[in-house]
Amino acid sequence: MTQHEFRSDCSIARTLELAGDKWTLLIVRDLLWHGKQTFQALQDSAEHIPSNILAERLKRLTDWGLVRRAAYQQNPVRYAYSLTDKGKALEPVLLAVMAWGHRHLGGGRYDPKSRKSRKPVAAR
Amino acid sequence: MTQHEFRSDCSIARTLELAGDKWTLLIVRDLLWHGKQTFQALQDSAEHIPSNILAERLKRLTDWGLVRRAAYQQNPVRYAYSLTDKGKALEPVLLAVMAWGHRHLGGGRYDPKSRKSRKPVAAR
């Protein structure tokens, strides 16, 4: 991990320096829950992340040790991205964010145990 | 709340459209845990949020119904910001983010029950 000057000691402030944007947690979501492993697969998600942003975020997540990149074949070389333990440890964050968005923004819900998604619901 | 076109049905993607930046959750943190109520108090936090950003985020949080603004005195008018139930419901998100940042980025920890902060710890 690159050494980094944090704004403050606050764990929340620090985490937001890594993941405080509209895309990073979606990449983690796809790696953790939706079996996406390749650049292409990540790019094809419903939210249509621009490829330059995806490349930059994967680099950052790799630098910070949440993601690793490995060639899974040669000729042609193809890479698989996967979460490290540090990356997988974000699951409770995803679950809490999802629960809030489901309850208050009417978004869908995904159940990691059954690996199934439930329909969204009207916001209250 | 302003009607808003969400990128997708995903609850996480939706929540990130509201709170996917480096500041929003810190404002919620200060309102929820640190007794900050005024613009000034929020601005004086350790992370030094720029005042234009603070104003814009408070407006957004208010539009989305997580925060309310009320004059607590006249002559001169002074405003107090506070969280609605919808805003308070973000506490589990804050807790999960904080736990991750404490464990993996060496940030400090705050205990809502005792209202005390613990020292940061070296990252592993």
Add this chain to the structure above:
DNA sequence: AAGGTCACTTGCAAAGTGAAAGTGTCAAGG
């Protein structure tokens, strides 16, 4: 040789960010 896939990279306009200074309201002090 031509076309296709994958994994990015580049170019560029538009939007967002942040430091600093400014505005308007009112109260208190000299």
Add this chain to the structure above:
DNA sequence: CCTTGACACTTTCACTTTGCAAGTGACCTT
């Protein structure tokens, strides 16, 4: 009465980030 000061923002502007589109290079299939 006039200056100073607090509070709650707003404005300005340089700089950075974002996002769309197109391009690149490696390699494979037809």
